[in-house]
Amino acid sequence: MPTVHVEKDRCKGCELCTRVCPEQALGMSEKINAKGYFYPVAKEADKCTGCRRCVLMCPDEAIQVEVKGKRTAPPEALTGAPLHYCPGCTHGVIHSLIGDAIDHLGIREKTVGIAPVGCSVLAYNYFNVDMQQASHGRALALATGIKRGRPDLAVFTYQGDGDLASIGMAETVHAANRGEKVTAIFVNNAIYGMTGGQMAPTTLPGQITSTTRAGRDVKHAGEPIRMVELLNELQTPAYLTRVSVHDPKHILAARKAIRKAFKYQMDGVCFSLVEILSTCPTGWGQTPHDACGWVVDKMTPYFPLGDKKVPEAA
Amino acid sequence: MEKKLMKGCEAIGEAAICAGARLFFGYPITPQNEIPEYLSSRMPQVGGTFVQAESEVAASNMLYGASGAGKRVITSSSSPGISLMGEALSYMAGAELPAVIVSIMRAGPGLGGILPSQSDYFQATKGGGHGDYRVMVLAPETVQEAVDHTIKAFDYADKYRNPVIILADGILGQMMEPVTFPEPVRPEDLPEKPWATTGAKGRERNIVNSLYLNPDVLEERNWQLVKKYEAMREDVEFDTYHLDDEVDVMIVAYGTVARIARTAVDTMREQGMRVGLFRPVTVYPFPSDALAEAADKAGAVLTSELSTGQMLEDVKAAIAGKRPVEFFGRVGGNLMAPEEIVEQVTALMERQGRSVA
Numbered sequence: 001m002p003t004v005h006v007e008k009d010r011c012k013g014c015e016l017c018t019r020v021c022p023e024q025a026l027g028m029s030e031k032i033n034a035k036g037y038f039y040p041v042a043k044e045a046d047k048c049t050g051c052r053r054c055v056l057m058c059p060d061e062a063i064q065v066e067v068k069g070k071r072t073a074p075p076e077a078l079t080g081a082p083l084h085y086c087p088g089c090t091h092g093v094i095h096s097l098i099g100d101a102i103d104h105l106g107i108r109e110k111t112v113g114i115a116p117v118g119c120s121v122l123a124y125n126y127f128n129v130d131m132q133q134a135s136h137g138r139a140l141a142l143a144t145g146i147k148r149g150r151p152d153l154a155v156f157t158y159q160g161d162g163d164l165a166s167i168g169m170a171e172t173v174h175a176a177n178r179g180e181k182v183t184a185i186f187v188n189n190a191i192y193g194m195t196g197g198q199m200a201p202t203t204l205p206g207q208i209t210s211t212t213r214a215g216r217d218v219k220h221a222g223e224p225i226r227m228v229e230l231l232n233e234l235q236t237p238a239y240l241t242r243v244s245v246h247d248p249k250h251i252l253a254a255r256k257a258i259r260k261a262f263k264y265q266m267d268g269v270c271f272s273l274v275e276i277l278s279t280c281p282t283g284w285g286q287t288p289h290d291a292c293g294w295v296v297d298k299m300t301p302y303f304p305l306g307d308k309k310v311p312e313a314a
Numbered sequence: 315m316e317k318k319l320m321k322g323c324e325a326i327g328e329a330a331i332c333a334g335a336r337l338f339f340g341y342p343i344t345p346q347n348e349i350p351e352y353l354s355s356r357m358p359q360v361g362g363t364f365v366q367a368e369s370e371v372a373a374s375n376m377l378y379g380a381s382g383a384g385k386r387v388i389t390s391s392s393s394p395g396i397s398l399m400g401e402a403l404s405y406m407a408g409a410e411l412p413a414v415i416v417s418i419m420r421a422g423p424g425l426g427g428i429l430p431s432q433s434d435y436f437q438a439t440k441g442g443g444h445g446d447y448r449v450m451v452l453a454p455e456t457v458q459e460a461v462d463h464t465i466k467a468f469d470y471a472d473k474y475r476n477p478v479i480i481l482a483d484g485i486l487g488q489m490m491e492p493v494t495f496p497e498p499v500r501p502e503d504l505p506e507k508p509w510a511t512t513g514a515k516g517r518e519r520n521i522v523n524s525l526y527l528n529p530d531v532l533e534e535r536n537w538q539l540v541k542k543y544e545a546m547r548e549d550v551e552f553d554t555y556h557l558d559d560e561v562d563v564m565i566v567a568y569g570t571v572a573r574i575a576r577t578a579v580d581t582m583r584e585q586g587m588r589v590g591l592f593r594p595v596t597v598y599p600f601p602s603d604a605l606a607e608a609a610d611k612a613g614a615v616l617t618s619e620l621s622t623g624q625m626l627e628d629v630k631a632a633i634a635g636k637r638p639v640e641f642f643g644r645v646g647g648n649l650m651a652p653e654e655i656v657e658q659v660t661a662l663m664e665r666q667g668r669s670v671a
Binding site for chain 1: 337339363365367368369371372373375376377378379380381382383384385387401402405409511512513514515516519520521522523524525
């Protein structure tokens, strides 16, 4: 019988695992953990089929599942340090997917990651690879410098919407246009999380933020920027795709896209950018579960999922 | 060694290659375009890389990345462009990354003009970017010295793990002089940088970073950096001309103005005037002790610059009121003629009640 292992003190009580469990095998604890959160417990353990949806959905690497003696494990390309993100924020899910891609390609010892400014400013604590910290928006300029100096390395940036699509727009467009053989992971949660929930270049029309208190007025603030579509206008070959991590099925699709993005780089094929729709329960003022629903209902109509550009060599 | 007649900017470019640099990131701006132009064709010849960036902001951050990956790197720009590089300069100083930045000064403020100036002395020596940091600044006087400084700058950058600025004006960048180059350094012979992000193979991972959220840790880090800046004093350089004996007036000038002042000193010496020149070669660290010592043997001091008085502040601080310090500057892209310096010195001597002979 499959067993669910919960590292309870890593848990921040977001309840996303219990929501994605198709068998309702998981419930929340009666007591709180060391952080002060209720955590999942296998209340009806015999119902678990070992589908691992809870493992994929957990943003804090707090759940592992054992099936026939084989236990899932967090990627080696992650340090295992507890993540500082808010409960239910899907940054952690994306970290795991990048770790997975690095492990999958066996490139941990030749990867350099670039941490941005924003909520993921401390990303260098979490990726178990050489890391550089960039100033706001310049991650792809750093990536260019590293890759041009050391073409043998795998270089990726991890950037939010303010970083990549606002202050770093020029660096993004030109790195893509030069066809730098690097991988940009673009986390779009339609808000500035770290500075307290201000409008992002990707904030939706009418969306309330701390600098658009009556909702984004497109007459003054313009329409949200679709980065994948914008970069698609460039003539340089690239891999441009948009994915989401609001449920396990989409997480698997995102995993595939991120693996591909790294593979294109390692094969010297092209620049790649994976835009990932991500949640900000704190900034949006929603429960983690509702935030995942908001991604589906509000974000995906404006930011359609799927590959926008795939290099011909593929 | 074979002498070549070269333009200052191109000689700086060749010197970078001579020092083993194989990566140049830059953005065009007058009057330093000959550096990127030269290196755009020269770098590929030696297996190097030239990238014309989308802006000085991007170019300097490419420098950060490549330096963080352990490479010798160089960029060049002029005043407004160096302003844009202030961000990366601060981050590189914070993350302790070696890099060479060539600043070919033109007149400001704002868009200013494209003619020579020394109005970015403060920018180079006192800041440019945010935060409590310093960069080493070398101020060449001749094209040969620009070559020597560029090569030395890479060594200093590696020695101190800090950016180094070559501070020159448009005249030095544009004029041609005969130069020689030393035996080139082969990049593969340069020592490994154990802190660089080269892939965490067989070692703990490396992190290039300037973020310290704990105030006590950041404070400690700031004081550590200060120790490093103080240690740079061992590489202070200066030059003197006719200062062996007592003088009535000591001129203090750097870069191109020092050349003009030399001619003025020759003229005045011919007339029997007791005048000499003190030339700071490193303007950060500033040769304060040597200057104070030289001032002891001078009646008065005249600082001359292509600015409204920037190095003047360092001169006054070094001399600390022991001697009168006066100033003569030309700005806007204009230069002073040697005769103007002679006039200024003569007037100063008269004000001081000294015989002009």
